[in-house]
Amino acid sequence: MSGHSVTVAEKVGRAIMERDASSRFLGVSLEEIRPGYARMSMTVTAEMLNGLGMCHGGFTYTLADDAFAYACNSHNRNAVAVNCTISYPAAARLGDRLIAEGVEVHRKGRSGTYDVTVANQDGEVVALFRGQCRVIDGHVVGEDG
Amino acid sequence: MSGHSVTVAEKVGRAIMERDASSRFLGVSLEEIRPGYARMSMTVTAEMLNGLGMCHGGFTYTLADDAFAYACNSHNRNAVAVNCTISYPAAARLGDRLIAEGVEVHRKGRSGTYDVTVANQDGEVVALFRGQCRVIDGHVVGEDG
Amino acid sequence: MSGHSVTVAEKVGRAIMERDASSRFLGVSLEEIRPGYARMSMTVTAEMLNGLGMCHGGFTYTLADDAFAYACNSHNRNAVAVNCTISYPAAARLGDRLIAEGVEVHRKGRSGTYDVTVANQDGEVVALFRGQCRVIDGHVVGEDG
């Protein structure tokens, strides 16, 4: 992928992040964005714990959904989630540094499929997420980036 | 369902909610719990908005996942999520009062399937969620409730 | 729903079934079709058994997918599958008479969600299926039915 494409993807990432109140609320960071790829991170705080004292799967999902959203918008074509599926091979715990890596599995016409793997600081997988998106009209940033 | 069962389900709900930091963080309330059923609510705040100015699907998911978790633990048998799927027929917006209603579709042996519908204050459906759980050893509250 | 709508749904069902080689191949019958609803049946034959001597989940899926397809086309608007999810609470066995009942959970604009429950002759649930469809241009039968 060309240097130009990477630059557009980064502009898209920055543009979404600037307007993204939820990422500030949860402390989600965009670590890297390229065409069809995004890596996000988040630390599990005490507010994120459920009744079992473990990270509520909803926050892990939110992080994974972010990596999906940034990856599927990285081509600077607006896209929305159609369907998301998640499973949790292991629990995330207080203080864990979670990394979500979203990769494009398939994209054709107005449809795309993305897999996100969320792992903790030890590389243990805590969530496996698959999302389908639909490309809609419009761009995230101006055509000139 | 017997009055006794309802009481145990309510005790389960109260016990989980007491320890549930995430529900306090997001303002999630348990409205009703019965065997195989839970209804939860949450108001969309400014912190929950994504880069498009709409409620991040992760918070809607979290609410739905709560209704699932409370419903599948309502029999006072510990249960964990195996797989969750969600789609978003409409966007949730700032100030929306979301109601998530979780119902048991099927339960047999150590497996259960639950559907959660999340609607806004106008009854518009903003999320359709299906979760599978696996029953593990142990109880949420003492056998005597 | 009006008698007229029911009639159109039945015409749609008959029109698809006439061209449907796979249903003849597997012995799938359309038992009932109404707007947003279809019920199909199939008997598990020896050819459908997998290496464990039980009905291959693929045939159960095929029956469920049929109920989904007929239900989501019942409004006489062409529709295609976007995503399907299935789980198997119990095994289907040789000679079982399977009934798949597909119901419309939600439909709005060009999107729809359908749940299909597949049960055997004793009412035991052997599959839980959820499908999302997307409505595309065109009709199954002429506008006049």
Added chain:
Amino acid sequence: MSGHSVTVAEKVGRAIMERDASSRFLGVSLEEIRPGYARMSMTVTAEMLNGLGMCHGGFTYTLADDAFAYACNSHNRNAVAVNCTISYPAAARLGDRLIAEGVEVHRKGRSGTYDVTVANQDGEVVALFRGQCRVIDGHVVGEDG
């Protein structure tokens, strides 16, 4: 992975295939099996066409599910499907030679997740499948292979 493991996986594949009536019925072949991996193929016949004249998604699913089943049993530990999700980026057509490639995404304890991609003879992807399995007691072939 050692030569020994590969041999056991192949013995598992042969043992399941010998008893697998459904694969003979649909003309499904096992092309390759290794620990955590299986590749299957099938040609779309006239009997597999639906009312639209295209391959019924149920047969594509069946092929994908086979690749999943063989891959998740390849370690010679009995495993059963917990949940399967599929989407169809393109239609499969009469005469298409479909190849399903199943790979292990994650496996830990008694749970595993497998992704299957089904492509036609031109490499066009016609289905994306994800399956979760649960390992149960017992082995497919004797411990000595």
